[in-house]
Amino acid sequence: MTANDPRGVPVPEAPSGGEKRRRAPRLTTTSGVMTYVLIALAVLLPVPYMLQLPGPVFNTLGDHEGKPMIDVSGAKTYPTDGRIDMLTVAVSGGPGRDTYASQALGALFAGKETVIPTEAYYPIDTTREDVAETNSVEMSSSQDVAVAAAMEQLDEPYEVHLLVDGVVPDSPAEGQLRKGDRIISVNGEKLDSEPDAAKILSRTVQSSQNVDLVVERGDEDVDVALDPATIEGRHAIGITMKQDFEFPVDVAFNVEGIGGPSAGTMFALAIIDELTPGAMTGGKHVAGTGEIDPAGKVGPIGGARQKVAASTAQGAELFMSPAENCAEVIQAADQSKITVARIDTLDDAQNAVEQYAAGDTSDLKKCPAGGADNNEKGQ
Incomplete structure (x- = not known):
């Protein structure tokens, strides 16, 4: 978008009188030009x-x-x-x-x-x-x-495994866990093949002073004991996770x-x-x-x-x-x-x-006219 051409803006006629009055239109014109230039620059500036x-x-x-x-x-x-x-x-x-x-x-x-x-x-x-x-x-x-x-x-069965995807430097997990470790359990609670494993692990870490993990590494199970620390304002052990799925299709x-x-x-x-x-x-x-x-x-x-x-x-x-x-x-x-x-x-x-x-929407759950959150059908 470009600014309006300042030359198209009407400029008041110079009033009659002495020399100072005759110079006023030039100042007004210059001021108008500068104003439009500043507006144009502002409009073309990048904004966050x-x-x-x-x-x-x-x-x-x-x-x-x-x-x-x-x-x-x-x-x-x-x-x-x-x-x-x-x-x-x-x-x-x-x-x-x-x-x-x-x-x-x-x-x-x-x-x-x-x-x-x-x-x-x-x-x-x-x-x-x-x-x-x-x-x-x-x-x-x-x-x-x-x-x-x-x-x-x-209702088709499938398997899901929680894997360590990365380890944060200088965290409790450094030197204890490795990328690719399959997390089997946390504090005795089974995680393997649990769809909500990541949420369970995160919740356990947040509420525990000590975290005992069992991970599958290669062909063996390894016990790992960690003390969570504050990392970027959160109680954490210092890993990123990903889910690995095995589907029937x-x-x-x-x-x-x-x-x-x-x-x-x-x-x-x-x-x-x-x-x-x-x-x-x-x-x-x-x-x-x-x-x-x-x-x-x-x-x-x-x-x-x-x-x-x-x-x-x-x-x-x-x-x-x-x-x-x-x-x-x-x-x-x-x-x-x-x-x-x-x-x-x-x-x-x-x-x-x-x-x-x-062709029958009488029982359809609809967003209400006002957009409010409710559980009624047909609203």
Whole structure:
């Protein structure tokens, strides 16, 4: 955006009189020029904000660049129909990229984008490479968790193991634990094959002065005794963790270049659709969002306003919103074009799709008109 040409601004005529009065218009003109120059410079200065706007939309039941978005093998699969869209948010600005005052102001006036302080999302020393790596890790993790949630929903057994993914220097774990150690138990509580193992371990560390671990390292079990310490303000032993899953099916995701965890719920629905007879959507077009955990609990995401706008523009007839995003979704949704369902769990999401496919939404859990959080149906 450029400033108005100062030459197009009317300048008062010089009043008659002495020499000082004749010079006044020049000072006024110079002052006006300087004012507009300063405004122009201010508008073009980078500001510490990011803009969220609707990003590309992908059909999890379809193809992407000539390959299936989700390819399930190792078990009997069934034909699908319709669309279950996963939604993305495009971001302007953030670490390594400038947002200009003109862009931020334009977004505020347009009302279609969200302007947020960069520091609300990223520490000040975050680089663009850090963001890309985090998004990639979150996407990879969300895929595994989506498969786990789908297996839970289908009552299919699977195994999950908690591994040490890294050790913090100068922490209690340094020299005691190694990357790749499989954590079997903590203070006598079994963790192996427990979907909530990471939460259990974290909770135990937070509440204990001593932590006794049993880890599998190679072909042997090793006992490790640690005394938690304060690390970056938290009671911790100084490790990062990751889950390693063993599923009864193989699932390949064609999502290169897409990051973040918010597609988990739609991934899980697509997997269930492929592994069960009949088209879950009944040939209809639905969309939604939501992070998910292995137990099927749906969590809130960022950019909900942009996602419901993108799904409406693509012609989706049902939008599934995490409960905690209801307020902003209802505010942004054109409800004359799209029905908004509230989902707390994967079971809610599957029921919403199946009810909409059957043409009966009388029992559909909906985000209330005011966006408040409640448990009533049909509100």
